[in-house]
Amino acid sequence: MTNIEEYKKRLKNNYKVAMQVIKDVFGEEKVGELMCGAILLQVNSTAVGRAGICKRYRGKGYCTIEVSEVLFQLSDDEIINTLIHEILHTFKDTDGHKGKWKIYADEISKNTKYKITRLADSSNIVIDYRYQITCKSCGLIKNNHRLSKKKINQYKDKKIECPKCKYNEFTIKDLKKDIMILE
């Protein structure tokens, strides 16, 4: 699978979770009334300054949510966070990050494990992790800015356990050089 296909699959699955969270908090009926008729999901490979953006077109029956490719360096929970943030922008009675949007975001933050901040689409977010460590068993992703040679060797020698599933084999990718350090 190419990266982009993988991203789209993750995006689709995370979108399902995000929608379920929103429906659980506000109820299916209210969500149906407020939300954009249809949402198109897109992955943007060039926008690195922001995690996501939502575009709402007046008079058209759909909205688009575009997420940056860099978002996929983060955990599923963080992707879901961004998606909830953007889906709330599709609610008809919201405008920007104040008023109703803020009330909805706070409601989600209060009642679920997702903490919705207004930062997701601000232009000063820069995700610049260098190393991505992925558990070969459960897929848990960890991002590091730095990774010492000693630590890399510990991963290679299988001396480090996954905090989630306790497995000891990982892949490590150097995102800056776009190469695999450990496969």
Ligand SMILES: [Zn+2]
């Ligand atoms: Zn926003």
Ligand SMILES: [Zn+2]
């Ligand atoms: Zn694991």
